[in-house]
Amino acid sequence: MLDIRLVRENPEMVKEASTLKRDPVDVDSILELDSQRRAIIAEADELKSERNAVSAEIPKRKKAGEPVEDIFERMREVGESISGLDDKLREIDEELSGLLLKAPNIPHESVPVGDESANQVVREWGKVTKPEFEVKPHWEIGESLGVLDLTAGAKISGSGFYVLKGAGARLQRALISFMLDIHASDGFTEIAPPFVVNSASMTGTGQLPKLADDMYHIDKDDLWLIPTGEVPVTNLHREEILASDTLPVSYAAYTPCFRREAGAAGKDTRGMIRVHQFDKVEMVKLVHPDSSYDELEVLVGQAEKVLQALEIPYRVLLLATGDLSFAASKTYDLELWSAGVANWLEISSISNFEDFQARRMNTRFRETKGKPQFVHTLNGSGLALARLIPAIMENYQTADGKINIPKALQPYMGGMIQIG
RNA sequence: GGUGGAGUGGCUGAGUGGUUGAAAGCGGCGGUCUUGAAAACCGUUGUACCGCAAGGUACCGUGGGUUCAAAUCCUACCUCCACCGCCA
Numbered sequence: 001m002l003d004i005r006l007v008r009e010n011p012e013m014v015k016e017a018s019t020l021k022r023d024p025v026d027v028d029s030i031l032e033l034d035s036q037r038r039a040i041i042a043e044a045d046e047l048k049s050e051r052n053a054v055s056a057e058i059p060k061r062k063k064a065g066e067p068v069e070d071i072f073e074r075m076r077e078v079g080e081s082i083s084g085l086d087d088k089l090r091e092i093d094e095e096l097s098g099l100l101l102k103a104p105n106i107p108h109e110s111v112p113v114g115d116e117s118a119n120q121v122v123r124e125w126g127k128v129t130k131p132e133f134e135v136k137p138h139w140e141i142g143e144s145l146g147v148l149d150l151t152a153g154a155k156i157s158g159s160g161f162y163v164l165k166g167a168g169a170r171l172q173r174a175l176i177s178f179m180l181d182i183h184a185s186d187g188f189t190e191i192a193p194p195f196v197v198n199s200a201s202m203t204g205t206g207q208l209p210k211l212a213d214d215m216y217h218i219d220k221d222d223l224w225l226i227p228t229g230e231v232p233v234t235n236l237h238r239e240e241i242l243a244s245d246t247l248p249v250s251y252a253a254y255t256p257c258f259r260r261e262a263g264a265a266g267k268d269t270r271g272m273i274r275v276h277q278f279d280k281v282e283m284v285k286l287v288h289p290d291s292s293y294d295e296l297e298v299l300v301g302q303a304e305k306v307l308q309a310l311e312i313p314y315r316v317l318l319l320a321t322g323d324l325s326f327a328a329s330k331t332y333d334l335e336l337w338s339a340g341v342a343n344w345l346e347i348s349s350i351s352n353f354e355d356f357q358a359r360r361m362n363t364r365f366r367e368t369k370g371k372p373q374f375v376h377t378l379n380g381s382g383l384a385l386a387r388l389i390p391a392i393m394e395n396y397q398t399a400d401g402k403i404n405i406p407k408a409l410q411p412y413m414g415g416m417i418q419i420g
Numbered sequence: 421g422g423u424g425g426a427g428u429g430g431c432u433g434a435g436u437g438g439u440u441g442a443a444a445g446c447g448g449c450g451g452u453c454u455u456g457a458a459a460a461c462c463g464u465u466g467u468a469c470c471g472c473a474a475g476g477u478a479c480c481g482u483g484g485g486u487u488c489a490a491a492u493c494c495u496a497c498c499u500c501c502a503c504c505g506c507c508a
Contacts, residue, residue, distance in 0.1 A: 041470050045477045052439090052477090055489050059438050068488080075488040241430090241467090368449080372467080 001359040002103050004034060004096075017106040020113055020321035025103040033096040037089065044085040051078050101209055105356040107321045108293070108330040118320035119333075125304065126313030128337045133399040137340025138390035139271035141397055142168060145420050148393075150271065160261065160269075160276040162386075167419045171392070171405075172279060172385055174412035176254045179281040179306050179382055183252035186302060188283060191253040193232035196223045201235040204361035206327035206353075216258050229255035229282030230379045237286060238361040241372050247365055248287040248295060252382065255280060271390060273341065278386030285378040286363065289355065292376035293330070296352040300332045303348040303382045310388075310406045312336055312395050314347070329354045334383075339394045347387040350380030 007014050011027045018025040054075055061068050112118045142148025147168025153161035164172055184190050202208040202224050207215060216225040226232055233253045242249070257280050272278070283302060287295045300316065307314045317333040324331055334348035355374035358364070364372035396404040402420030405413050 038470065041477080045470060048478085049476055051489080056439055058488065062438090072488045079488070243430095 001100050001356060002106070003355075003359065004030075004100065007031065007100075007103075008034060014103075014106070017321075018104055020107060021104045021324055021326075022115075022322050023104040023326065026099060030096065030099050030103075033092055033099070037092050037096060040085055040089045040092065044082055044089065047078055047082050047085070051075060051082065098209070101203065101360070104326045105206075105324075105329050105353060107324055108352070108354075110293075111324065111330050112318065112320045114320045115322035116320065119323055120318045120320075122316040122318050122332070124313070124315040125308065126311065128313050131397075131399070135339035135394055135397050136401070137271065137338075138393040139340070141393050141401065141403065142271075142390075144401065145403065147171070147419060148272070158276075160274070162272050162275060164389075167413075167416065168389070170413060170416075171409075171419070172389060174409055175385060175388060176279065176281060178309075178409055178412050180252055180254060182306060182309065183281070183283060183302065183382060186305075188250045188252035191233050191236070191251045193229065193236075193253055193255060195226050195232070195255055195258075197226055197232050197235070198223060201231055201238065204235045204238050205231050205357050206360065207231065210326060213262055214260055216260060225258035226255060227259050228257050228379075228381075229253045229280060230284060233282060233284040234286075234357060234377055234379065235361060237363045237375075240363055242286070242363070242365040242375065244288070244365050244367045247375065248285055248291070251284045253282050253284070255282065257384075271340065272386045273338075273345065273390065275386055278384060280384045280386075281382050283380050283382045286358075286375045287378065288365070289373065289376045292352050292354060292378060295376075295378055296330060296332070296350065299378055299380045300334075300350045303334055303350055303380050306383055307334065307336070307347070309408045310392070311408075312391055312406075315344070325349075325351065327351075327353050327356050329356065332380075336387075336391050336395075338390060340390060345387055345391070347391065348381040348383050351378060353377045353379075 002014065007027060007030055011031060014025060015027050018027075054071060058068055058071065061071075112120055136144075139148065139150060143150070145167075147164060147166055149163040149165055152163040156163075180190055196218065199208055199222065202215070207224075207227060211227075215227050218224070232255070233251050236251070237249070256277055258277050259275075261274060261276060283299060285295055285299060304314070304316070314334050314336040317335055319328075319331040319333060328351040331349055331351040333346050334350070335344040335346055337343075338345045354376050357377045358374035363375050363377070365375050366372045392406065393403050396406060398404060398418075398420075400420075402418050404418050405416055410417055
């Protein structure tokens with residue numbers, strides 16, 4: 001959520017920034033509601049002040065045996081005025097916070113301006129080699145080796161669900177342990193959170209109110225299936241004031257992710273690439289505002305570490321303003337080349353949200369002296385399994401139609417060196 | 421799911437419908453003392469909003485209600501604890 005003071009003091013900046021994000025904010029309405037709100041508060045507070053003063057008089061009068069009926073009469077009217085103003089204030093507050101909750105975060109100054117085509121390749125790691133044989137896309141090699149079954153997924157759940165079998169299922173489990181071990185040894189605390197959360201949590205990280213249609217909702221209990229581990233893990237500290245020496249807080253969590261993917265269809269939806277349920281290891285950080293951009297670089301490095309350990313070539317992309325997600329100030333994507341879809345695939349997205357989520361969650365920290373301040377939050381995939389598994393199936397494919405197990409992963413596969 | 425009990429400041433814990441933002445203790449912070457520390461003693465110690473300021477307002481699980489006035493009464497909901505039922 002944007003700071004209302006920021007909107008009040010820099011309305012043009014907010015208008016421009018939201019336009020760059022292709023999500024223009026109705027700044028004028030916000031300002032109008034804001035000034036109405038303040039006027040009503042001033043009026044109501046004055047009446048309340050009067051009521052409090054008179055209330056203090058009543059017991060004294062009673063003690064002195066003086067009549068109080070006339071005061072009751074007047075205070076009844078004052079009370080009615082107050083509740084009228086309070087009702088109106090509630091309406092305005094609701095409307096105002098509705099607008100504010102739908103306003104996107106402001107891009108950081110270092111973010112390139114433009115649409116997707118303005119994304120910048122920051123660096124590349126490893127080199128994409130073209131093997132002499134024709135690499136089969138993961139859905140073909142996976143099906144032929146009996147480790148991936150898309151038909152079964154469609155049967156038991158529907159289109160957009162997959163089933164891993166045998167060494168495929170083991171591979172996924174191995175990757176989860178492998179990645180969590182890396183993060184844990186680098187100081188991340190492992191978290192096993194709920195996979196279903198309430199609306200307050202979804203609002204806290206910014207999925208609600210705008211992205212409701214992209215998520216699965218359980219009507220009966222008014223709960224949401226998490227679209228990413230970011231939601232439960234970041235919300236761990238909702239409505240809290242942390243001691244400053246607890247920062248930075250670093251978490252890593254394995255969770256499934258559920259996404260409705262309404263309207264998604266096309267070439268890159270084949271196989272495991274765009275599905276309704278996938279597994280992911282997510283990293284989350286809560287940090288001091290002064291260090292959040294340094295932490296962002298570190299977090300990108302942490303995600304890279306996994307790909308490097310697996311020896312899979314990738315590139316790091318700095319997203320342009322128009323490609324940034326709703327809550328992000330700055331985002332790097334890690335992409336790797338997929339022979340299957342002949343395209344770069346996003347395998348990780350690492351973002352700094354500054355205080356945008358913290359403000360929604362009311363997550364603050366206190367330094368030894370001074371007022372509580374909002375923390376900055378970051379998160380990044382480390383990594384998404386439904387992209388990583390295809391990457392391994394395609395990058396580690398052999399000419400005779402088998403899949404080698406990356407060396408670092410072999411201990412996690414009980415020593416297995418090849419599938420097939 | 422059923423029955424009973426409870427939800428007050430960082431924690432423990434008082435609180436009669438009317439200067440109670442809230443006693444007391446612990447903890448925290450600052451100080452005195454000390455070579456240093458501990459102990460002792462003194463002081464201080466919630467958050468948000470409105471306001472240029474002075475100052476004002478709100479908050480005692482959450483929402484609604486009664487009242488001139490609610491931490492205190494009523495009501496619904498939420499959470500926690502205990503027991504019963506069910507269960508991986």
